[in-house]
Amino acid sequence: MSAHFRFSPDILRRLGEELVPHADQGLLELTKNAFDADAVNCSIKLENVHIPGGKILVTDDGVGMNESAIESSWLVLGLSSKAKQPTKKFSRIPAGNKGLGRLAALRLGHKAILRTRPEDEPGKEYVASLDWDLFDQAQTVESIDISIQTKKTDLPHGTTIEIQDVRNTLAAWDVQRLAQSLILMSDPFSGREGFRANLESPEFLELETKVRNSYFDDAVYRLQADLNNDGRAEFRAYDWKGIELWYDRTDTSYKTVPAVFELWIFILNKETFSSRPSTVKEVSEWLKVTGGVHIYEDGLRVAPYGGADADWLEMNVERAKSPEERPSTNTSIGIVRITDNDGRLVQKTDRNGYIENEAFAELQRFGKDALKWLFDKRIKIAEERRARKRAESAKHSKQASASLEKVLQHTLKSPEKRKEIEREIKKVLSASDREKSALREDLQLYRSLATAGMTSAMLSHEISHPIGQIDKLIRKISRSLPKAILDDLEWSISTINAAKSKLMTYARLPLKLLRIEKRRSGAQNLNQIVEQTVKDYAPILDDEKIRVELDFGPNAPKVFGSVALLEGVLVNLISNTIKAFARAGTPPEKRSILINTSIEDDNAFLSFSDSGPGIVDMPLEDIWLPGKTSEANEAGTGFGLTIVRDSVADLGGSITAEANCEIGGARFVLKVPVIDR
Numbered sequence: 001m002s003a004h005f006r007f008s009p010d011i012l013r014r015l016g017e018e019l020v021p022h023a024d025q026g027l028l029e030l031t032k033n034a035f036d037a038d039a040v041n042c043s044i045k046l047e048n049v050h051i052p053g054g055k056i057l058v059t060d061d062g063v064g065m066n067e068s069a070i071e072s073s074w075l076v077l078g079l080s081s082k083a084k085q086p087t088k089k090f091s092r093i094p095a096g097n098k099g100l101g102r103l104a105a106l107r108l109g110h111k112a113i114l115r116t117r118p119e120d121e122p123g124k125e126y127v128a129s130l131d132w133d134l135f136d137q138a139q140t141v142e143s144i145d146i147s148i149q150t151k152k153t154d155l156p157h158g159t160t161i162e163i164q165d166v167r168n169t170l171a172a173w174d175v176q177r178l179a180q181s182l183i184l185m186s187d188p189f190s191g192r193e194g195f196r197a198n199l200e201s202p203e204f205l206e207l208e209t210k211v212r213n214s215y216f217d218d219a220v221y222r223l224q225a226d227l228n229n230d231g232r233a234e235f236r237a238y239d240w241k242g243i244e245l246w247y248d249r250t251d252t253s254y255k256t257v258p259a260v261f262e263l264w265i266f267i268l269n270k271e272t273f274s275s276r277p278s279t280v281k282e283v284s285e286w287l288k289v290t291g292g293v294h295i296y297e298d299g300l301r302v303a304p305y306g307g308a309d310a311d312w313l314e315m316n317v318e319r320a321k322s323p324e325e326r327p328s329t330n331t332s333i334g335i336v337r338i339t340d341n342d343g344r345l346v347q348k349t350d351r352n353g354y355i356e357n358e359a360f361a362e363l364q365r366f367g368k369d370a371l372k373w374l375f376d377k378r379i380k381i382a383e384e385r386r387a388r389k390r391a392e393s394a395k396h397s398k399q400a401s402a403s404l405e406k407v408l409q410h411t412l413k414s415p416e417k418r419k420e421i422e423r424e425i426k427k428v429l430s431a432s433d434r435e436k437s438a439l440r441e442d443l444q445l446y447r448s449l450a451t452a453g454m455t456s457a458m459l460s461h462e463i464s465h466p467i468g469q470i471d472k473l474i475r476k477i478s479r480s481l482p483k484a485i486l487d488d489l490e491w492s493i494s495t496i497n498a499a500k501s502k503l504m505t506y507a508r509l510p511l512k513l514l515r516i517e518k519r520r521s522g523a524q525n526l527n528q529i530v531e532q533t534v535k536d537y538a539p540i541l542d543d544e545k546i547r548v549e550l551d552f553g554p555n556a557p558k559v560f561g562s563v564a565l566l567e568g569v570l571v572n573l574i575s576n577t578i579k580a581f582a583r584a585g586t587p588p589e590k591r592s593i594l595i596n597t598s599i600e601d602d603n604a605f606l607s608f609s610d611s612g613p614g615i616v617d618m619p620l621e622d623i624w625l626p627g628k629t630s631e632a633n634e635a636g637t638g639f640g641l642t643i644v645r646d647s648v649a650d651l652g653g654s655i656t657a658e659a660n661c662e663i664g665g666a667r668f669v670l671k672v673p674v675i676d677r
Contacts, residue, residue: 006140012107012132023108023170024178029101029183030058030161030301031197035064035300037159038089043202044182049170056108063089064157064518065145067126068149072262072626074114075128075146077103090194092340093298105134107161119157124341126150179204180289181303183211187296189335194299207289215283216333218276219264221245221378223334226257226369233366235373235396246377252369256362257344261370263293263334265327293334293367304353306334312353313367318375325378327371336367502543524566525674526557526597526604533570534595544578547589551596557604559672561651569607569647572640573668577610578667584613593661597599601610603653612665620659 034042039062048054065074086093095636101557106112113127127149139145182204190209196203216222222238231253235245266272266283273280293313294306304310308329311317319326336346344359354360474493478486486493534541534548541548559566574593581591596607615623624645648655653672661667 006142008137009135009138009141009612012103012135012141016267023168023174025303026101026103026105026108027056027058028181028185029176031185032095032107032300033102034058034060034062034159034197035092035186035195035677036087036094038087038092039063039158039195041198043198044178046170046175050168052166054169056166058105058159058161058163059158061121061156061158063623065116065126066118067150068123069112069118070116070126070128070148095298095300105165105399106130106161106301108166108168110165110167110442111163111548113157114162115162116159117153117155122157123152123154124150125155127152148420152332160396170323175199175201176596176674179207181301183208183630184290184294184301184306187299187301188212189216189290189333190299191212210286210289213282213286215266215278215286215454216264218266218273218283219332219373220267221265222588223263223265223364223370223374225259225261225373226258227254227261227366229258231255231362232320233370235370237374237377237648241386249504250369252360254366256359256366257342259336259338259363259366261293261331261334261336261367263327263371263374265332268331269476269567287330287333290327290333291331293336295336295338302347302353305336310353312364313371315371318371324381325375334367336363338363348596396676410674455517470496474500479606498543500558502539521562522558523558524561524563524671526559526566527552528556529563529566530570530595530597530606535572539572540578541574541593546578546581546591546593548593548595551594553596553598557597557599557606557672557674559604559651560675561672565647565651569644569670572644573608576640577665578610580610580612586612594665599674604670604672606672607667608670609661609663609667610665611663614660614664615657615660615666620657623657644668647653 007401031042031044037060039060042060045057045059046054048055049054051465110131112130112132112134114130117125126144128145135144137143142621156224178197179201182199185197186195218240220240222239222242224236226234226235233250235246235248235250235251235255236244237496238244238645266287268280270280273283292311293315294305295302295312305312308316311329313334315326315332316328319328344357345363346355346357347353348355370493474496477491479491481489504512522621527571530550531550577593580586590611594607594609596605596609598605598607623641625642645655648670651672653670655668655670658667658669
């Protein structure tokens with residue numbers, strides 16, 4: 001007697017939806033299948049996918065498949081060739097693999113129909129239907145027969161996949177992400193034509209216009225790093241005119257695939273763009289879609305690398321630690337082009353990036369080293385520039401003193417008058433020295449805070465790695481254990497997930513607060529900043545059982561300043577309130593915050609009240625002093641309200657505090673000039 005492995009239909013769900021959970025990933029795999037079929041064009045059409053029961057059509061003009069290819073390849077899951085053989089027509093290196101992404105896409109609906117017309121069999125069309133409801137009802141997968149029908153056709157060669165009766169709706173964000181992935185898929189920055197993926201939607205057309213209207217010539221710096229077959233690298237940097245600024249050949253050996261890394265760095269201010277045909281806004285909008293460092297293997301993008309959410313070279317965390325002269329995913333676009341004929345870089349089963357083996361780690365090290373090399377060059381120039389300015393300032397100061405002395409000698413003949421003028425000048429200089437001394441103390445204070453902030457940002461970035469491991473382990477446990485045991489562990493798993501979400505919130509907040517665009521001054525909508533800050537802190541406030549009530553006046557106050565200043569005020573007030581509730585043991589049902597905004601005369605007012613214990617154990621006038629804290633365990637720095645006071649002053653306003661208000665706790669009232677009604 002002989003026996004065989006058989007598979008439950010549930011394996012299709014596990015291999016499909018669980019390994020490739022996002023609809024756009026699966027549809028992207030169908031597009032890669034079109035690329036492998038030597039198609040020139042591939043189109044995805046979405047019909048009523050915003051409601052259950054919609055339809056998805058994926059059509060290409062590739063070489064198609066005959067009956068044998070459908071049976072021996074398209075219907076075989078997990079098939080993976082060890083050696084990448086170029087395609088016959090265009091000699092492309094195949095991008096598709098294993099078929100799990102294709103399975104996930106086909107199972108987006110209750111039924112999927114394949115219609116394919118092979119180029120070498122004109123006039124023939126092969127049709128195969130997959131009714132997933134039949135599979136789900138069957139005992140084993142292999143018990144369901146799939147018939148392949150042959151029909152006559154006048155249509156040209158190619159393939160159409162129709163996914164009917166879509167199970168789950170596709171949200172606007174899913175469509176946006178799919179559009180962006182398709183546009184970036186086939187290296188739109190190389191200038192080469194060969195394969196084009198298209199999504200029939202307004203979102204796609206708008207994004208495609210942004211991407212293809214490239215602004216590389218507006219970059220202030222361009223980095224080019226070449227990694228040859230021997231693992232040796234060469235680094236070059238150019239200015240916006242294309243003139244080579246620096247060149248180095250490294251002695252370091254990188255054990256990875258050959259690569260070319262190019263990075264274009266932009267300085268997004270009006271001065272830089274004053275003589276350019278494009279605008280800061282145009283380039284900023286372009287970088288929102290294209291920014292970050294993307295990887296292209298054999299001409300096709302490897303998702304998800306690129307953008308703030310997949311910052312694999314850690315540009316943003318390095319910028320947070322040392323903002324000067326560092327690029328971020330919002331101010332640069334980078335492209336790493338590789339050819340991996342030996343298969344040293346292996347994509348994950350869910351097609352979401354590479355397995356982090358030695359070859360990938362070395363490629364990552366190469367990219368980081370290139371960025372550090374450019375940073376070292378730029379920071380050296382910046383230091384030399386600062387040294388020249390300091391020397392020039394000292395020289396000008398001496399010249400001014402000498403000039404003043406000459407004027408006094410020439411204009412004041414009376415010794416008494418001259419002594420009187422000199423005394424007054426000394427008073428002015430003494431006051432100036434005191435002011436400089438105070439500024440130096442403030443500078444030291446804020447440098448200390450900056451160090452703490454940069455350390456926090458670095459740790460926030462690093463904490464995401466173990467959190468990711470927790471997520472993977474939870475999924476692995478959920479797949480491995482019997483349902484009865486999982487039901488018993490439901491509360492424990494949900495508690496772990498809640499703790500993980502809270503940790504991720506804490507991890508992401510410092511990086512959000514340090515975004516460079518928030519430090520730009522301009523007209524700011526006070527209500528919008530309040531709403532966004534409360535939204536960012538919502539997971540923490542919910543966890544602490546704190547209810548926030550927003551009460552805005554009829555008109556939204558507009559004030560001049562930066563988001564960072566206003567956000568800094570709110571964040572410190574929220575943080576102080578959370579600590580006050582915990583310190584006083586305020587019951588969860590009595591924890592509330594009330595934020596009001598209004599306009600009176602020419603000023604905007606923001607009132608921040610809480611139901612905590614109020615300001616205790618400290619005189620009201622001392623709360624603004626740096627280093628003063630009411631926390632007995634010294635968990636607080638005592639700088640929070642100092643930052644609040646200074647930030648409000650920088651906004652041209654003032655702030656007052658009350659020890660207790662009508663809802664019980666402290667109240668802070670900001671008064672800032674409005675610039676627009």
